[in-house]
Amino acid sequence: MHDAHASRAGETSVPLTASAVLVNKVGLHARPSVRLTQCAKKFVAKIELALAGDGPWTDAKSPVKVMRVKAPQGATLHFRVTGPDGEAALAAVLGLVRDGFGEA
Numbered sequence: 001m002h003d004a005h006a007s008r009a010g011e012t013s014v015p016l017t018a019s020a021v022l023v024n025k026v027g028l029h030a031r032p033s034v035r036l037t038q039c040a041k042k043f044v045a046k047i048e049l050a051l052a053g054d055g056p057w058t059d060a061k062s063p064v065k066v067m068r069v070k071a072p073q074g075a076t077l078h079f080r081v082t083g084p085d086g087e088a089a090l091a092a093v094l095g096l097v098r099d100g101f102g103e104a
Contacts, residue, residue: 016086019053019078024100028071032101037063039096045083047093053078060093 022028028036040047040060047060051071057080058065071077077097081090 013082015080015082016090017053017078017080018090018094019076020094020097022071022073022075022077022097022100024103025073026103027073027075028066028069028077030067032103033066033069034063035101036093036096037061037066039092040089043083043085043089043092045081045086045089047089048080049093050078050080051075 024032026032036049037060048057049060049066049069050057051069058069060066060079079090079093081093083089
């Protein structure tokens with residue numbers, strides 16, 4: 001039983017949180033939303049985003065839900081990540097936002 005628990009040792013049970021400011025001119029429109037969800041889907045971790053640090057939280061792996069956020073340029077995107085590859089997932093989505101989704 002100890003070995004089964006050890007395999008979950010790398011799993012993040014406490015959510016990791018961080019934020020980044022949208023720098024691309026049109027904010028979180030269709031193309032950046034799709035790029036964000038494509039990035040998020042590469043990870044096992046649960047990745048959520050919000051416009052406020054206390055939510056409401058949106059599934060970052062759903063293009064439709066991410067587009068509904070309608071965040072303008074200059075808005076702060078807050079991320080909450082839970083899962084075995086949470087640190088890598090958080091670093092990836094933050095990097096994408098800070099890079100302006102390649103549009104800035």
